[in-house]
Amino acid sequence: MAISFLPMVLFPLPPSLFVTVMSIISCLSLANGGYMETKGKHMQYSKFFSVADSKKSKDQEIKLSSRSGMLLLYTPAFLVGHVSFAIFHNRDLRFIMVISVLTIHFFKRVLEVLLVHKYSGSMALDAAISISLSYTISTATMIYAQYLSQSFDEPAMDLKYIGTTLFLIGITGNFYHHYILSNLRKKGDSGYRIPKGGLFNLVICPHYLFEIIQFVGVACICQTVYSFSFTLGTAFYLMGRSYATREWYILKFGDKFHKDVKALVPYIF
Incomplete structure (x- = not known):
């Protein structure tokens, strides 16, 4: 019943190995991240990231201020959305809406970093880069999958x-x-x-x-x-x-x- 309902609400999966693989990886990796959070394995920008964990390889870590780290998290994904307006020319209404909401989402986050949030710590550069890459790749994949779906x-x-x-x-x-x-x-x-x-x-x-x-x-x-x-x-x-x-x-x-x-x-x- 549920499987037969899906074609009514979803575009077919585009003929792209990259999009197919990313659909699986994104869901499983994020779900696993949530499970690890319940087990005490927290991301390094978390306020409840343990002191013991934070001391690991402390001498080798390059630290950023929390504000700079959070900007690094969100700015590349915002730029992906912004640049997509110029890269993709054959766009239907849905595609424009997708790019718009993703760009607005990350623009709002950048504004919050600059104008709303208050900070008291620092962030490891390697953690900031890995999280930033995750946001950037997922945003680009969502836009690319939508672009391919316009043919359906x-x-x-x-x-x-x-x-x-x-x-x-x-x-x-x-x-x-x-x-x-x-x-x-x-x-x-x-x-x-x-x-x-x-x-x-x-x-x-x-x-x-x-x-x-x-x-x-x-x-x-x-x-x-x-x-x-x-x-x-x-x-x-x-x-x-x-x-x-x-x-x-x-x-x-x-x-x-x-x-x-x-x-x-x-x-x-």
């Missing part, structure tokens, strides 16, 4: 306008909760506090919840196998990361952290 007939169910609505809800909710997080710290303060306001009273990672909604919106605009594979992997990764975040808050704040506050989905998870 449109899916029977057109989800791009539903996707646009979900994208706008997701990016707005994500920004709002990032703004709340940024206001937790006063000038010169490097400590952590339990966030309050918005959906933080129900879940500890509402910004991740809205990021998932945002990428579900992107997948609905694309309606390609790769976009849905990437979104599924992203959802699993952020589930794992939100679970790890909740465990970190419980460990750090103990009884001060309200146990009814879930990780990602209000009242459920």
Whole structure:
């Protein structure tokens, strides 16, 4: 039943070995990343990246300020989206929408790095480069898969306008909760506090919840196998990361952290 439904909502997989392989790798690698987060294997820009792990090969690591590291994470992917407008000339409406939302997504992240987020640490250069490459390659692959899909007939169910609505809800909710997080710290303060306001009273990672909604919106605009594979992997990764975040808050704040506050989905998870 589910398999027979897929041709109604997805373009066929394009005749590209690269896109096929990346559809599998993106989903599995992101899902594995989420699983590793639940096991305490955190990315090196995480606030709960352990002190013991951070001491490994410390003398050999090249460090960036957190702001510079985060800019390195997002700027190349933003440029991929921006340059795609000039590279691809035969574009239908859906393809233009895909490039637009991906470019807006990373432009918003760059603006948050410059104007919203507050920082207290550093980031290893090799970690920043590897994460940046991941964002850049996944963005380029999503755009390339969409370009190839223009030669196919449109899916029977057109989800791009539903996707646009979900994208706008997701990016707005994500920004709002990032703004709340940024206001937790006063000038010169490097400590952590339990966030309050918005959906933080129900879940500890509402910004991740809205990021998932945002990428579900992107997948609905694309309606390609790769976009849905990437979104599924992203959802699993952020589930794992939100679970790890909740465990970190419980460990750090103990009884001060309200146990009814879930990780990602209000009242459920």
